[in-house]
Amino acid sequence: MASLKLCPKCHTWNNDRDYCEKCNHLLNHEIARKIEVEIQEEKEANRELDAVDIFIHKVKNSRFLLVRGVYYLFYSIWFIYTVIVSIGVAIIAAGPG
Ligand SMILES: [Zn+2]
Incomplete structure (x- = not known):
């Protein structure tokens, strides 16, 4: 089933896409969360010991x-x-x- 996603950046409706077709903004929340977790893990790994x-x-x-x-x-x-x-x-x- 196709689902429309509204890009929060440029307000374009996108049909079943992970990235906005107009401005390439990330629309898939699962991917966004994964990227966030990866950044957090990297930060944690590179953190200097206090x-x-x-x-x-x-x-x-x-x-x-x-x-x-x-x-x-x-x-x-x-x-x-x-x-x-x-x-x-x-x-x-x-x-x-
Ligand atoms: Zn967009």
């Missing part, structure tokens, strides 16, 4: 068992905390519905 990341990396790979132990202890606490928050949100969301 002080916190470096600190965590150091602690995680420390040669002292105690330091690594403290890291995993805090990591477990954080994990449990997120689980509790998720359950809380689920209960709140289920309530009024």
Whole structure:
């Protein structure tokens, strides 16, 4: 089935096209989203490590068992905390519905 898409840029109606035939503007939302995700992933990959990341990396790979132990202890606490928050949100969301 053919579907008409209105170009938001030049207001031309396009028949089943991913790109506007007049101005070549991207009309397909799925492609647009994919491109956005790719750009985001690239940004994330090229991001320079900040002080916190470096600190965590150091602690995680420390040669002292105690330091690594403290890291995993805090990591477990954080994990449990997120689980509790998720359950809380689920209960709140289920309530009024
Ligand atoms: Zn257009």
